[in-house]
Amino acid sequence: MNSGPAAGHRVLILGAGLAGLFLALRLAPRPCIVISPAPLGEAAASSWAQGGLAAALSAQDSPQAHAADTIAAGGGLVDPVVAGILAHDGPARVADLLALGVPFDRSPDGALRQSLEAAHSFARVARVAGDLAGRAIMDALVTAVLKADHIEILSGLSAAALLQDANGRVIGAACHDAGFKREDILASEVVLASGGAGALWRITTNPSAALGTGLAMAARAGALIADAEFMQFHPTALDIGVDPAPLATEALRGEGARLVDQTGAAFMTRFSPLGDLAARDVVARAIHQLRSDGGQAFLDARAAVGAHFPQAFPTVFAACMQAGIDPRISLMPVAPAAHYHMGGIATDLWARTSVEGLSAIGECACTGAHGANRLASNSLLEAVVFAARCAQRLQAEGALDQAGGAAIPAPLPPHLPREGLQRLNSIMEAHVGVVRGAGDRAGAWAQITQLIAQYGQSNPLLAAAFIAKAASLRLESRGGHYCPDYPAPQEPPIRSFATLADLDLA
């Protein structure tokens, strides 16, 4: 066990996406270790973000309007205090990113250029070179992190379990390398920044590491999990047989691209007065319905983007061209894909979880900012806003130099082999997808518990169990959770919370 000289003061950050790296930078001069399963900047959803980061930066816009849009999109479950913080802190965090060298797009007068995305009442998404926001933000952060003396990066390690002392305080993490060689790392505070859970589904836009590992580790340590049933399905993943499915960013529809069916007819106005710019859950269900009825959905950007496509959306253009589709002259086939987990480890306004010594930030956390349905481009924002707040708190608490007791020996949870993950992917896709009927809700839980009986309580299976259980208990339709047998939302809106004990697993 590594109990190194600085173990009593340092912060251990599990995950090296935007949330983890931004926190690491803001912690200076408090020492920290960042665990990154892959080389820095890789295997993180942050690097793949295409649309950009939402913040009220224009003269016409305001944090109040941004918060109101966030609340309206979230299906009645957004915590208004959290939405207010998110929107209020947004412009300052964009200024931080600019100071780090992120080259956000500017208009000829030098002002930051902002794009319109679905369900935003103003153009407020800051982008970089069309669809390269995530890559550019991560490049700037990686450069800064590599220069920072207080940050130690451990690449090639993944965390599998949290270490706790006899009082239940989290005091470190059990990690392993690609060959499952174990390495325990102690710290005075552990922060989960391990990203989302989209790779539990068969069709996803997420990196393969997005298996809800953080959620499972936190739950095993006793943490409260919130709103686990709410997964956002991105309506327009490119349906070109590639895994993970490349995204056709929502900004395309913001620029005027239209959703059309196999006959070339636009169809979204049949489903919502907002048409192509309706909220994501509405668009995802419309496309799901079209496909279930034997139709096919396409994104038509020929008129709206046309010849500018390669410059305006270089990532989408490259993905299409690799599949032999030229989006300047052809339609792009699209399908919904698991994209963003609104639920996660319940945290307070300062990123504390319910377990002492453990914080969570970024997509693995559930701050209450997204409710049942995330507003587009609010997740990069949430990652930086709550990473900054977490850092502020840990800076203040660092002076207290809290040291935990000795770690209680804990075995690593079982590894889920490839065939087990494939079976889990199919279950999630079939039964915990865009539409969840009565048979799906019961079937998912039954089949996941069978997999647990066969493979043990691996992290992906435990995360999936939380999601399936919460989905089986929510007998209404709200945001990303749609039950055809309960098509209306129930009043009052109620968030879901569960601990490991609530799952009642053998």
Ligand SMILES: Cc1cc2nc3c(=O)[nH]c(=O)nc-3n(C[C@H](O)[C@H](O)[C@H](O)COP(=O)(O)OP(=O)(O)OC[C@H]3O[C@@H](n4cnc5c(N)ncnc54)[C@H](O)[C@@H]3O)c2cc1C
């Ligand atoms: C294709 C795509 C496009 C998107 N576009 C946008 C957009 O335009 N705007 C927007 O706001 N949001 C967008 N999102 C969502 C957004 O990118 C994510 O919500 C956000 O980047 C999450 O940041 P994060 O730091 O929490 O997670 P990530 O960036 O995913 O980082 C998680 C880190 O944890 C690591 N990790 C995973 N498991 C472990 C483990 N067991 N131990 C240690 N480390 C671990 C990962 O390797 C990675 O380093 C998009 C997502 C995708 C997939």
